[in-house]
Amino acid sequence: MTDLRTTDLGVTDLIHRLRKGLPEAAVVEDPDVTASYRTDMAGFCESALPACVVFPETVEQVQHVMRTASELHVPVVPQGARTGLSGGANTVAGCVALSLVKMNRILELDPVNRIAVVEPGVINAELSRAAGRHGLSYPPDPSSWESCTVGGNIGTGAGGLCCVKYGVTAEYVLGLDVVLADGRLLRTGRRTAKGVAGYDLTRLFVGAEGTLGVVVGAVLALRPAPPPQLVLAAEFASTDEACRAVCAVMAAGHTPSLMELMDTTTVRAVNAMAQMGLPDSTAALLLVGFDGLDPASDLAAVGELCREAGATEVVPAADSGESELLLEARRLALPALDRLGTTMIDDVAVPRSRLGEMLAGVDRIGREFDLTIGVCAHAGDGNTHPVVVFDAKDEAETARARESFDAIMGLGLSLGGTITGEHGVGLLKKEWLARELGPVGLEVQRQLKGVFDPLGIMNPGKLF
């Protein structure tokens, strides 16, 4: 690793050289503007002012940026819509913030081969809607889907509500165009449904948070659009019963299109925000959706399993309108918890059979640290989002929040889980990554990083 400093003289030289291969307006150095590109949604993680923000519109322009950065040993932080939750897009001092938002074209949408070829700045929802117009769907649906970019989804390995049936972003990336740290263009993967020619470089870049290269194009797999989803809500007097229902549904061989859990803190927060009429006494609310040929009979079977597990109330939606209403409560979970204070959103996934222990442990941690922690979870995947609520102006409480956040990750690992199911490591969890990977894993990952980024200029300080 070389010393990554940019002196004032260096900044002038950097900007001058960048402008040689970019349109005038594509290089922004006004600090009032560049300051607003310092962080993603993890503003509480460290960040520093970039030397400039660049907005390339072509692959060649990205190559020019990377060649220039390599020559000058200047760090580069690739950015999408900066909706990430782990600080993976936070800038470091004097870096080039490389925003891909202007490379936002859908280049192909092919119903026969069921693929889309896209630039990285395409908004997730725009791709979903474009696919829908061809009777297709692009399943990954992070909650920021109306604003996040496909490139950012690839960088973080984003998930969403759909994953229990349709999997995460990684499963939809067939091939990538990547500009490497030295400006070379690497094409990985394929446009075909199958292919095993050489090592799978495509998957190496998914979830790499821009630390190995800059994704400038992607071939994505699409699926036939599913039928409308029907949703059931079940209320439980304990989280343990709700988690037992989750296990019973999966053990019985069902394939729900959605299976979400909200704890009592979350239910009350949503009620307070939107008067949804959910009973405050609910210890856990489970939402289960089906989008198969006969969702009503699926809901009936799952409703019975919920009752057997101890559900106090089971409400199956009669149609997709009612289903939307039930889902609205889930969509409001994070905004509702946000109203209670500053929040830190965790993202621990455990084997679904350990979900009950996970939720009990988070409850214990909340009491231990005297903090409000609301949990919503992609329960079908065992992927929990404990949301630690704290007063950012209270230093002691902020410290406790951070400790509780760490305790939650430790709990997840002790249950055979992972510190991040879908949000990524970024800055927020990099100290924990080493624990999850172990010394051999960490060393191998560092060596891989070295292959792609010998100068250490690609999004430095993230992941490790």
Added chain:
Amino acid sequence: MTDLRTTDLGVTDLIHRLRKGLPEAAVVEDPDVTASYRTDMAGFCESALPACVVFPETVEQVQHVMRTASELHVPVVPQGARTGLSGGANTVAGCVALSLVKMNRILELDPVNRIAVVEPGVINAELSRAAGRHGLSYPPDPSSWESCTVGGNIGTGAGGLCCVKYGVTAEYVLGLDVVLADGRLLRTGRRTAKGVAGYDLTRLFVGAEGTLGVVVGAVLALRPAPPPQLVLAAEFASTDEACRAVCAVMAAGHTPSLMELMDTTTVRAVNAMAQMGLPDSTAALLLVGFDGLDPASDLAAVGELCREAGATEVVPAADSGESELLLEARRLALPALDRLGTTMIDDVAVPRSRLGEMLAGVDRIGREFDLTIGVCAHAGDGNTHPVVVFDAKDEAETARARESFDAIMGLGLSLGGTITGEHGVGLLKKEWLARELGPVGLEVQRQLKGVFDPLGIMNPGKLF
């Protein structure tokens, strides 16, 4: 890379050292035995006598083998059931053939978390049957499924008939235990449904053909067992019409569980072998299966699309017994073509919209080289298996066969395809891998190899 020679003295020392950490019977040096471990199913590719074959039964024993091989700079060729078709398991002179077939336990089978934890020597069909007893399925179904090992499937990235709906082996590998070249144990991935902690090393090992490390354990995802499959057969007077039917079915949003195509050469070979009563006039036979909730109505819709595309006959099975009979023709395709001479099985996948051009091109190549080339294809995936038939005793014809095989790969690449959809590169296609990857891709892949195997002892000469 160091010089990889094993002198007679070296062999004695190697065997002596291996025996220090392995049971007596686990190290076999009798050349009558070791000779039979020289090749997988690609016996026509180069191979040479190994110094010994070892049969470890524990992870620690594999670590001992790798430490010993690293100390002595002796190459190691990992092997499963050696049913591979690309020479990926062929041995090099003086190497250790590392057979994983005795590590064949299913360690866990967990219906709630829908995972299996297995050793690499587990037979694919045994895992499938064990999963079936829990109402689950392990979809990857290469045609050798009754004898091939899960470890071999992981090494080659195996596919099968199921892939059009259920995907390839890679999509079912959640985590791996890998013994590295120097004997260290690396754990990759996770046991959870989701996880994005660090770079995806798991996928790097899938399809790596034992060139990066030795897979000694795997966490595999399972699915609920699907309902029985119903199959339809459609006959066409031209391959082009059959391929148009394939595109029409996929464009209409259907999700077949199977979509196979056999050309006229293959149909005639099957008829000659088993008197299946298929009309010799058939230019292409298309088999389409569905395993959803209402397969009969799926078959009716697809039958209509086939007729619109020009099918001369459409025969939907009435039940799963009739479906099995129709599938029998497909299962006999390779054995039937094998009866015509020595065969080389290609494995080119193209975008399914280019399937018609691919088949027309293969037909042209067969005429150009004056050879019989029968094609069966996983048509729904665009994955063709052109089978070149030749007389191995005729040198000129063998040379032409090899040339035609190359011409088929060139054709596939020119249509936006890949040289291998599911069989792997091994020795058979390594000269072609460079063409598909391009110079940047090849260089990066070589550097990755160097990270894991600095001495170049892991299955040398394969892939690159």
